[in-house]
Amino acid sequence: MNRLSDFMLPPANSTFAAETDALFNFINVVSLILLIGITVTMIYFAIKYRRKSEDDTTPLITHNSKLEITWSVIPLILVMIVFGWGYNGYLTKTNAPDNAYEIRAIAKSWLWEFHYQTGHVSVNELHVPANRPVKMIISSDDVLHSFYIPEFRVKMDAVPNRYTSVWFEAIEPGEAILYCAEYCGSAHSNMLADVVIHSQEDFETWLETGDAIDDDLSPVELGEQLVQRQGCLACHSTDGSTLQGPTFQGIFGRDRLLTDGSTVTVDENYIRQSIIEPNTQVAEGFAPIMPTYAGSLNDRQIDAIIEYLKTLD
Ligand code: CUA
DSSP: OHHHHHHHSOOOOSTTHHHHHHHHHHHHHHHHHHHHHHHHHHHHHHHHTSOOSTTOOOOOOOOOHHHHHHHHHHHHHHHHHHHHHHHHHHHHHHSOOTTOEEEEEEEETTEEEEEOTTSOEEESEEEEEBTSOEEEEEEESSSOEEEEEGGGTEEEEEOBTSOEEEEEOBSSSEEEEEEEOSOOSTTGGGOEEEEEEEOHHHHHHHHHHTTGGGGGSOHHHHHHHHHHHTTGGGTOOSSSOOOSSOOSTTOTTOEEEBTTSOEEEOOHHHHHHHHHSGGGSOBTTSOSOOOOOBTTBOHHHHHHHHHHHHTOO
């Protein structure tokens, strides 16, 4: 079964991945056996009982109780096994242990924002400890999204105006990818986050010093990193191509026509405003869909992004 999992499924790295995979493989193998058995029998019967001569007639058969009970009871047993097994897994997955570390996840078109118990915020990067249950409390700021980490075998819808939750316990430190698994608009396929699985110790260190590594960077370097890490590039290119939002290339200092018909010069204030209250000054030709970064970027980070954009001629 393990080899089958390696072939069929992504790497597994959570405490209930093995059971999820075992059930998945059981359903697959049973289905395969039934498919082959039924198909072979059908072909065999079609040949064996074919019409051989003009006056071949089929005898009248009303029923066969033994056969009918057999083909009802066997599938019933198989379905009940799958139900019981699945229900057991469902109970495990819906009830997070009391000692779980809670992280808030907020889905926005098109990024993931995470709030930790220390007040820390990260965007498009989910940091979790290994060997400790983690409970995600998930919601959406706009449309339906879905929180999906294949390596943990967890998937949960992110719903506007409502909290959903899911929990997992990673086994090994390492990395994984969080996908959005609900079609949510034109940049749905760019709505990814890196999952960084730390050892317990490293996780505590990250919570304390997570942003401190940025202290050594120049504003331009920090800005470049932020633009990559904060999900900006899902909608804004740096090479002049147009995605869901205007390109960053050559943006600074340019005159820009807005949807209300007015024109502004893209300066420090315009960029700052566009980060904090994105939909108050929308460039002509684009939809007012950018999520706000108020509360998730501090002044130093906004300044750094502005400095970086100035360098993109
Ligand atoms: Cu968010 Cu697809």
